[in-house]
Amino acid sequence: MARKTFEHLEGQRRRPDVYEEVTAYVQWGETFRDKFPTLPNEGANYHFPEHYKLGYWDPTKTRWKSHQWESFRDPNRLTYRSYHEVQSEREAALEAVLAAARSEHAVRYLDPEWVETLRMFFAPMRFAEWGISMAHQYVGRFSISSLVTNPSILQVFDELRHTQRIAEWTHDLETEHGGFGGYRAQWLEDPMFQPMREYLERVCVLRDWGEVVVATNLVLEPLLQRVLYRTLSDLGNAHSDSVLPHFAYSVYGDEERHWSWAAALAAMLNEESDENRATTGDWIDSWTPLALRSVEALAPVYSIVGKEPVFDSALAEARNLAADVLESAGVTGVALQDRPTVVGGETS
Numbered sequence: 605m606a607r608k609t610f611e612h613l614e615g616q617r618r619r620p621d622v623y624e625e626v627t628a629y630v631q632w633g634e635t636f637r638d639k640f641p642t643l644p645n646e647g648a649n650y651h652f653p654e655h656y657k658l659g660y661w662d663p664t665k666t667r668w669k670s671h672q673w674e675s676f677r678d679p680n681r682l683t684y685r686s687y688h689e690v691q692s693e694r695e696a697a698l699e700a701v702l703a704a705a706r707s708e709h710a711v712r713y714l715d716p717e718w719v720e721t722l723r724m725f726f727a728p729m730r731f732a733e734w735g736i737s738m739a740h741q742y743v744g745r746f747s748i749s750s751l752v753t754n755p756s757i758l759q760v761f762d763e764l765r766h767t768q769r770i771a772e773w774t775h776d777l778e779t780e781h782g783g784f785g786g787y788r789a790q791w792l793e794d795p796m797f798q799p800m801r802e803y804l805e806r807v808c809v810l811r812d813w814g815e816v817v818v819a820t821n822l823v824l825e826p827l828l829q830r831v832l833y834r835t836l837s838d839l840g841n842a843h844s845d846s847v848l849p850h851f852a853y854s855v856y857g858d859e860e861r862h863w864s865w866a867a868a869l870a871a872m873l874n875e876e877s878d879e880n881r882a883t884t885g886d887w888i889d890s891w892t893p894l895a896l897r898s899v900e901a902l903a904p905v906y907s908i909v910g911k912e913p914v915f916d917s918a919l920a921e922a923r924n925l926a927a928d929v930l931e932s933a934g935v936t937g938v939a940l941q942d943r944p945t946v947v948g949g950e951t952s
């Protein structure tokens with residue numbers, strides 16, 4: 605009888621979909637060992653750790669241990685093709701907003717107080733997005749299964765999209781208002797960015813790809829991106845900014861995918877063993893204090909427009925979101941256990 609799918613996907617209860625067929629068992633290596641003891645091209649020196657010298661796709665590259673790496677499924681089930689379909693729609697929508705703003709010279713009519721606020725934080729945020737993209741290039745290279753590599757590399761594209769759009773809109777702001785060119789010095793020296801810079805620089809030198817996934821997607825991103833989203837959307841709307849609330853909406857959808865795939869991966873591994881659960885918990889506990897400091901340091905953005913209560917509310921929302929994300933990963937973060945009450949949130 606003719607085969608209906610690849611040999612390695614036969615025998616599943618459900619017939620594999622396109623996502624599984626193009627994503628599972630794509631990296632020939634350790635996860636094939638039991639299933640296919642004789643690999644194609646065996647002896648080509650890149651399949652198993654004992655054969656190759658480059659040292660990737662190797663189970664020792666993370667403290668997480670699993671017998672079922674190839675069972676992981678990204679909840680978003682994206683392939684390169686479906687990712688392009690989704691993102692080209694998003695980009696077209698954002699492009700339409702930018703085109704309208706440019707033809708109507710919207711940047712000219714931003715109020716001075718909001719322009720001053722944007723000068724404080726907007727342009728340097730490109731480095732935060734870029735830092736997360738660099739960290740995930742490492743995950744994509746060393747994670748043991750193509751099922752993990754895939755969402756991680758798609759995330760790299762997302763972070764680059766955010767970086768590029770921040771740079772692009774900064775150019776418009778600089779041309780019209782000036783004072784947006786010092787973003788590198790801000791990132792390197794302004795106290796507002798130093799905890800975040802420390803966080804990302806440390807993440808970028810981690811050797812354990814699992815820890816990178818936890819530190820970025822489960823700890824930092826829910827806290828940081830929720831606050832950033834609120835900042836751009838609530839404060840932007842309050843100041844009649846016709847661009848940045850749309851930008852925030854567009855990129856936040858990407859961020860939700862980032863923590864959802866990481867939480868699903870951690871949940872699978874934590875379920876598999878108490879050792880994994882303890883490892884995940886250790887990572888969360890060691891990264892959460894600096895993540896909180898990174899986000900708390902952004903408070904001055906709100907004080908310049910007299911909206912301190914809005915910042916408190918955004919931070920409380922972010923802490924609750926982060927706690928929810930950890931719960932969905934099957935763990936609790938000690939530093940996030942006291943869930944704050946969200947109050948207010950209006951910007952008028």
Ligand SMILES: [Fe+2]
Pocket residue numbers: 736763825858859862
């Ligand atoms: Fe992200």
